[in-house]
Amino acid sequence: MKFILAVVSTLFAFASAQVFAAEANELTAGQTIRINAPPAAVWAVAGDFNGLPNWLPTIAESVIVFGKNNQIGAIRQLTRRNGTKVTERLVDYDPVAMRLGYTYVDGMVAASDYFPVMTVKDAGDGTTIVELRARFKRVAYWMDPPPAGQEDQTLVEFFNKIYKTGLESLKEKVESSQ
Numbered sequence: 001m002k003f004i005l006a007v008v009s010t011l012f013a014f015a016s017a018q019v020f021a022a023e024a025n026e027l028t029a030g031q032t033i034r035i036n037a038p039p040a041a042v043w044a045v046a047g048d049f050n051g052l053p054n055w056l057p058t059i060a061e062s063v064i065v066f067g068k069n070n071q072i073g074a075i076r077q078l079t080r081r082n083g084t085k086v087t088e089r090l091v092d093y094d095p096v097a098m099r100l101g102y103t104y105v106d107g108m109v110a111a112s113d114y115f116p117v118m119t120v121k122d123a124g125d126g127t128t129i130v131e132l133r134a135r136f137k138r139v140a141y142w143m144d145p146p147p148a149g150q151e152d153q154t155l156v157e158f159f160n161k162i163y164k165t166g167l168e169s170l171k172e173k174v175e176s177s178q
Contacts, residue, residue: 024112024113024141024142025137025152026113026135026137027135027138027152027156028133028156029133029134029156029159029160030131030132030134030163031133031160031167032130032131032132033129033130033168033170034127034129035127035128035129035171035174036126036127036178037127037174037178038122038128039098039120039122041128041178042098042120042128042130042170042174043098043120045170045174046100047070047095047098047100048069049070049074049076049093049102050062050064050070050074050076052076052078055173056165056166056169057166057169058080058165059078059080060081062076063076063077065087067090070090070095071093072090072092072093073089074089075088075105076090077107078107084107084108085108086104086107087104087105087106087107088102088103088105089103089105091115092117098119098121099117099118099120100118101116101117101118110139110155110158111136111137111139111155112137112138112139112141113136113137114134114135114136115134115135115136116133117133117134118130118131130170130171134163136159138152
């Protein structure tokens with residue numbers, strides 16, 4: 001009996017070590033767009049942490065559930081057009097540098113360790129360059145291979161598509177109000 005217990009304990013310890021030793025690939029996605037408007041006009045739209053529904057077509061509603069809008073630590077709950085919800089925390093907000101960053105808190109998340117950053121930069125010719133980049137890991141990082149649809153490349157393509165669509169929509173919104 002002691003022998004069986006020792007074998008089971010050893011197997012459990014080995015399996016646990018393998019699970020905890022699993023390291024996810026850090027992935028990145030990013031898109032950039034030029035907008036025919038001055039940076040201040042772009043930042044007025046893009047720099048509103050609670051204003052995502054105004055320019056990102058996949059978001060139906062955003063509500064600040066903790067803190068104050070555009071203050072580090074603020075938490076927003078987003079309702080996507082498909083009805084799913086996700087909560088995000090503002091972790092970086094610099095209106096002078098025109099940069100904001102956030103991360104997932106909970107909800108129907110698409111990635112783990114998700115840290116996107118948006119920057120708005122003067123292109124020097126009356127236009128603005130907006131960059132949206134993120135680093136993240138897949139949700140099921142401990143599984144190799146991952147479940148179907150959660151492969152690294154699939155996730156990178158998903159975020160690149162969302163970012164491209166969002167930035168094109170931001171461009172249309174800002175340019176139409178000029």
